[in-house]
Amino acid sequence: MTTSYEDRLRAALRDTADEVQPIEFLPRLAAKPVAAPHRRRLAVAAVAAALAALVAIGSVLLLRSDRPSIIEPVERPPKVFRLSGDTSLAPGRAQIAVLTSRGAVYVHSVGGGPAVRLAPTDWVSGAYTQSLAMDGTRVARQSYDPRLEIVNLSSGQTNRLGGFLGYCPQLSPDNRTVAVVDGETFRLVLLDAGSGARLRGSRAPVSDGQGCPRIAWSPDGKLIVVSYQGETLLLDGRGRGRTVRRLSDRSPVNGHMSWAPDGQSILMYHQPSGRFVVASVDGEPESVLEAPQDGSRPLGWAGTRIVWLVGPPGSQRLVTTDRTGADPRPWMRLEIGDRTAETVQWSRDLTGRATDSRP
Amino acid sequence: MTALEDEAFRGFVAARGHALLRTAYLLTGDQQLSEDLVQAALEKAIRHWGSIRESAAAEAYVRRTMYREQISLWRRHRVTELPAATVPEPRRADVPGDQVEDRIVLRDALLQLGRRQRAVVVLRYFEDMTEQQVADTLGISVGTVKSTAHKAIAHLRALCGDLVTAGGEPR
Secondary structure, three states: OOOOHHHHHHHHHHHHHOOOOOOOHHHHHHHOOOOOHHHHHHHHHHHHHHHHHHHHHHHHHHOOOOOOOOOEOOOOOOOEOOOOOOOOOOOOOEEEEEEEOOOOEEEEEOOOOOOEEEOOOOOOOOHHHEEEOOOOOEEEEOOOOOOEEEEEOOOOOEEEEOOOOEEEEEEOOOOOEEEEEEOOOOEEEEEEOOOOOEEEEEEEEOOOOOOOOOEEEOOOOOEEEEEEOOEEEEEEOOOOOOEEEEEEOEEEOOHHHHEOOOOOEEEEEEOOOOEEEEEEOOOOOOEEOOOOOOOOEEEEEEOOEEEEEEOOOOOOEEEEEOOOOOOOEEEEEEOOOOOOEEEEEEOHHHHOOOOOOOO | OOHHHOHHHHHHHHHHHHHHHHHHHHHHOOHHHHHHHHHHHHHHHHHOOOOOOOHHHHHHHHHHHHHHHHHHHHHHOOOOOOOOOOOOOOOOOOOOHHHHHHHHHHHHHHHHOOHHHHHHHHHHHHOOOOHHHHHHHHOOOHHHHHHHHHHHHHHHHHHHOOOOOOOOOOO
């Protein structure tokens, strides 16, 4: 029996209303805030953003002419649906970074305002040559001259370090260390993110220089998973880089977003079968993911759920599922014009877990 | 005794808070804004609790306040991007991918309606109120309710076409 439009509208309204999360109003009413929480957070965020802007402007003025800031509000992309979490996020941190196939990175700050664009580097423009820090405060990226760049999103300052050509940098969770592939030896190297001093490295090559190996720090910074030529290694991130385990034929997905926030599972790609799996760190049987729809690709974790990039260019969106790929739910729609999102990264605050990170 | 100490008020908020939040969500399309809308309406209800203590009157008062307050929120926050607070994950179980997209489309289409059209749609087709009840809630005539509903439906059809039911019936 065909239903009327009004009946379908009623059902669709009920479905839409089901999206809202319940809350307890009585404690809020008892607290009797001076202003509504949302407006108060907006006011605090606005003040903090203004202060951050003043600091950024001051920093730019103090910079020498040979070190200009590369942060500039170049353009306002079309509306990007903003992902949110129920933790309080500080202005100046990126909530989410959309890395496009052209190499530009759009970083959306929790303080509101237009998304900031980082221009493509001259050396390698692929999306996987740069990565968002887990706390959303920095972007690590390859550079044309043989140094890495660590861009501070709050101040706009750039720290260049390394003195060698490094591929595919990934900041540790505490932003103190950078994991990067040495462009000459193709070994994984750990650098001090402040001084650029080499800390330790792997003994075996992890790249052939033709592409980025997938490097992913565990949430606690103790392990690094890196894949190359069908072999994936779990390395000790705080010791001498020794191999902890080998995971054959699998590679971590999307850098640090591969690790589940609890550090017990890794989202990986199984090349022989072409399937995505959730692999347990301790070697327990892994689960094979069913994609929520054709052409979708998992990017990482939001809490206990997996985030997928779905849709064709021009109508891409993010959808979350459970660990098996079931129960799809909308997360964010990307309105980025004719650009194609190659990958999306987000600060770990958005996983809904309170975290401590180095300021 | 303050309103917050009154068991009747506490019972009203506990029993009806989520229903009010669902309505507010359809009006605002945003978790945080919907929470603010309901809270603002409840705060006003607290101040007038003595005269609206009977639960039916209380709910009608809160709903009228929400619809009026929605105007203020809509004007203040008429920007495309807001720092929201809660991951918009619906609580429903399995929903196929295209139905997920339909929900996004309807939520956005609602936000493109004028505030009166949106209110009428929500009151008539979500709250299932009669035209007279809608008119009483919004303080307009029944004739205005009819014409506004007609225009709102036409506008929704133009924005998001036909809709599928949760059961996935064909369009």
